[in-house]
Amino acid sequence: MTLLALDTALARCSAAVLKDDGALRAVSAELGRGHAEHLAGMVREAMEQAETDFSDLDRIVVTVGPGSFTGLRVALSVARGFAVVAPVDLVGVTTLAAIAEGAREMAEGHPIAVALPARGGEVYAQVFDEDGAPLGEPAALEAADFAKELAPDTRLAGAAAETIVGFRPDLRIIDRSAAPDIACVARLGLSAPVPDAPPAPLYLKPPDAKPQTRFRIARA
Structure with a gap:
């Protein structure tokens, strides 16, 4: 199987091609923002290298979140567009599962x-067993609440790990x-089940921006 992996869910923008022989060609950069302007070029470069x-x-495998409300939509939109052009399977993996795979x-x-950090003192969090299988659903919750439920032999990963240690x-x-x-996104993508519908963003919290209603004209 030859697979294209895409990730724009968080600060990093990445594209990679994993080939049948196990060779991986990846292009990645820490951008913070501006993923939409860079992803297509990264895809082209990774495919040329491969x-x-x-x-x-x-x-095609793409990260679905949790992550940046706008950022993760970039890779999802590109992946869906590519899947229209080429008749390929399109699968999604979460950022939490991919980080667990790497750890x-x-x-x-x-x-x-x-x-991973979320707003308002919360974290995006999930626990996985030693084989990387989820032991619960991904959730946005208070860091203290998540920390107190963890078994003593649990190992911590992710950018909010220090926050969890503050409580445990x-x-x-x-x-x-x-x-x-x-590379972890690509590996998980090899065995990810093909969904009945295209992968959708995993939003565990609503966006910061809300529609303005102050000057809305009432309808008769």
């Missing part, structure tokens, strides 16, 4: 709790990634 055409692709070896057989100093941080490694 000597791959769109007609060679069997699958599995360091966890040495322990469960992994992944936590007995726990060990093994990874502080603020965004997933695109």
Whole structure:
């Protein structure tokens, strides 16, 4: 299987091609914002490095969040567009699962709790077993509430791991990634089930921006 992986859910913008022989060609940059202006060029560069055409692709995998409200829509829109042009499977993986995948070896057989910063003192969080299988659903919740439920042998990963340790100093941080490694996104994409509908953004919290209603004219 030849696979194209895309990620714009957080500060990093990444594209990678994983080929049948296991060779991975990836392009990635810490952008913060401006993913839409850079992703297409990164896809082109990764495919040129991999000597791959769109007609060679069997699958596209894209991160669905949690993450930036606008950022993660960039890769999802591009992935859907590519899937229209090329008849490929389109699958999604979460940023939390991809970070857990990258931390599995360091966890040495322990469960992994992944936590990313959210607004208002909350974290985006989820716990995974030693094989990377989820032990619950991803959620946005108070960091203190998440921390107190973790088993003592849990290993911590993600950019909000330090916040969790503030409530549970007995726990060990093994990874502080603020965004997933695109290689992990690609690996998870190989075995991800093909959904009945195209992958959609995973919004665990509503956006900061709300429609303005102060000057709305009432309808008769």
